[in-house]
Amino acid sequence: MKKRKMFTALLLLVFSLSLYAETAKVYAVDQDIYLSTGKPSNNPNYAGGASISPGGLPPEITGLNIIPDTLTSPTYEIDISSLASSGYGSSSIPEGLTGEALSPLRWFRGTTTKDKVIIAPRGNKYKDFNPSVMAAPIAAQIGGYLNQLNSYDEAFRNMDMYMLMTKKQRQALKNRNKFAAADSNLVFDPTNTPYENKSIWARPYATFENVDLKGGPDVSNVAWGSFFGADSELIELGNGWDGMFGIYAGYNGSHQAYDGIGINQNGATLGLVGMAYKDNYFAGLTANVGSNIANADTLYGSDDFTLLMSGIAAKTGYNWELADGKFIIQPSYSMSYSFINTFDYTNSAGIRVNGDPLHAIQFEPGVKFIGNLDNGWQPYAGVSVVWNVMDKTQFQASDATLPEVSVKPFVKYGIGIRKTFGERLTGFFQTFFTSGGRNGVGLQAGVRWTLGDSSAPRHAFSSGEKKYIAKK
Numbered sequence: 003m004k005k006r007k008m009f010t011a012l013l014l015l016v017f018s019l020s021l022y023a024e025t026a027k028v029y030a031v032d033q034d035i036y037l038s039t040g041k042p043s044n045n046p047n048y049a050g051g052a053s054i055s056p057g058g059l060p061p062e063i064t065g066l067n068i069i070p071d072t073l074t075s076p077t078y079e080i081d082i083s084s085l086a087s088s089g090y091g092s093s094s095i096p097e098g099l100t101g102e103a104l105s106p107l108r109w110f111r112g113t114t115t116k117d118k119v120i121i122a123p124r125g126n127k128y129k130d131f132n133p134s135v136m137a138a139p140i141a142a143q144i145g146g147y148l149n150q151l152n153s154y155d156e157a158f159r160n161m162d163m164y165m166l167m168t169k170k171q172r173q174a175l176k177n178r179n180k181f182a183a184a185d186s187n188l189v190f191d192p193t194n195t196p197y198e199n200k201s202i203w204a205r206p207y208a209t210f211e212n213v214d215l216k217g218g219p220d221v222s223n224v225a226w227g228s229f230f231g232a233d234s235e236l237i238e239l240g241n242g243w244d245g246m247f248g249i250y251a252g253y254n255g256s257h258q259a260y261d262g263i264g265i266n267q268n269g270a271t272l273g274l275v276g277m278a279y280k281d282n283y284f285a286g287l288t289a290n291v292g293s294n295i296a297n298a299d300t301l302y303g304s305d306d307f308t309l310l311m312s313g314i315a316a317k318t319g320y321n322w323e324l325a326d327g328k329f330i331i332q333p334s335y336s337m338s339y340s341f342i343n344t345f346d347y348t349n350s351a352g353i354r355v356n357g358d359p360l361h362a363i364q365f366e367p368g369v370k371f372i373g374n375l376d377n378g379w380q381p382y383a384g385v386s387v388v389w390n391v392m393d394k395t396q397f398q399a400s401d402a403t404l405p406e407v408s409v410k411p412f413v414k415y416g417i418g419i420r421k422t423f424g425e426r427l428t429g430f431f432q433t434f435f436t437s438g439g440r441n442g443v444g445l446q447a448g449v450r451w452t453l454g455d456s457s458a459p460r461h462a463f464s465s466g467e468k469k470y471i472a473k474k
Contacts, residue, residue: 211442
């Protein structure tokens with residue numbers, strides 16, 4: 003009986019101590035604060051699911067839980083004493099607590115001081131914004147601006163191919179339908195397509211790259227498309243200059259991916275080009291206009307917006323011939339101005355996105371090394387450096403100015419080969435690589451088909467009869 007009483011007393015002591023410990027226990031809690039109002043929640047998220055702590059002691063706040071229920075960029079300072087309405091004392095919140103939350107617009111950070119809770123946007127760099135609101139500036143830079151740079155290259159491609167030939171070959175093409183030579187020492191090469199005649203052409207392409215945007219993310223970009231065009235016959239301009247003009251159109255598609263966001267773009271380009279030649283000098287000028295339809299798959303749904311692009315570009319260069327034209331060094335220089343406008347839209351999270359047009363200027367010095375083989379094949383290799391200026395995007399989303407992004411300078415280098423088949427068809431294939439602001443590889447093939455009778459006599463200052471050069 004005595005042992006039983008002692009055991010019962012011991013059980014009562016243990017129960018009393020447990021009850022005291024439970025009564026004195028303070029629960030930890032994360033304080034909910036609404037971003038839209040800067041006010042604390044009346045129903046804080048208690049750890050363990052209890053509504054009040056045992057014994058009526060105030061729970062201890064050990065963290066901040068910001069509820070991002072706004073599409074703007076508010077900043078709040080909340081007196082800790084105001085949390086007393088939720089059952090907390092001012093001494094229950096330690097100094098130095100932090101909490102972060104991502105709204106549809108940007109990241110916010112909350113911090114506690116001795117007597118305040120401060121909530122404000124985390125910063126103004128790319129990493130401080132929701133990736134969804136950056137879809138428009140990234141689409142403008144990569145799907146819009148880089149497509150413009152490619153369209154200028156396509157406009158000048160026939161001029162580049164024409165200048166792969168030696169001066170003798172080009173003179174032969176120019177004169178082949180004007181003169182018939184009785185002197186075997188005056189050779190008109192029949193293995194080269196007569197570039198002085200009207201022609202049509204087609205060139206498909208594809209690009210696979212990563213674009214490390216300045217002020218922005220590293221973007222995976224895959225682009226593809228085809229350009230088609232027609233060129234006039236070679237026209238004598240006077241003072242030793244010859245020229246031709248052409249019209250071209252292109253379809254372009256692309257896909258950009260960054261930080262969980264995917265952008266698909268499809269569009270078209272229409273342009274004019276003029277080319278001029280004198281001896282070993284050449285120059286070209288082109289202008290075009292185009293449009294892209296973009297669809298961004300974001301964290302909140304699908305966003306659709308439209309881009310308008312236009313621009314003008316010029317290119318000039320010179321052929322320095324060695325070994326009687328079997329080897330050519332061709333320095334060149336091109337520059338361009340591009341205009342890209344992204345029309346305003348409201349994204350799937352309800353944020354209004356608008357921006358100023360992008361005005362970008364590009365400078366591209368380069369050099370090409372060309373071989374003219376006896377069997378008619380023309381291999382070539384080239385390298386150029388691309389600088390972009392005035393190319394920073396300026397966009398706004400809701401009440402925030404988005405970070406500016408731009409394409410860093412990059413080096414472009416590659417190899418290719420050209421061949422003429424018969425009297426009408428010329429084909430080429432080339433690949434190029436980029437390093438720096440752009441890192442990737444591009445592939446392209448093309449064909450050019452001469453129209454009309456390439457053997458028909460033609461001369462600007464005669465009745466159509468060929469002139470003969472007699473052998474002395």
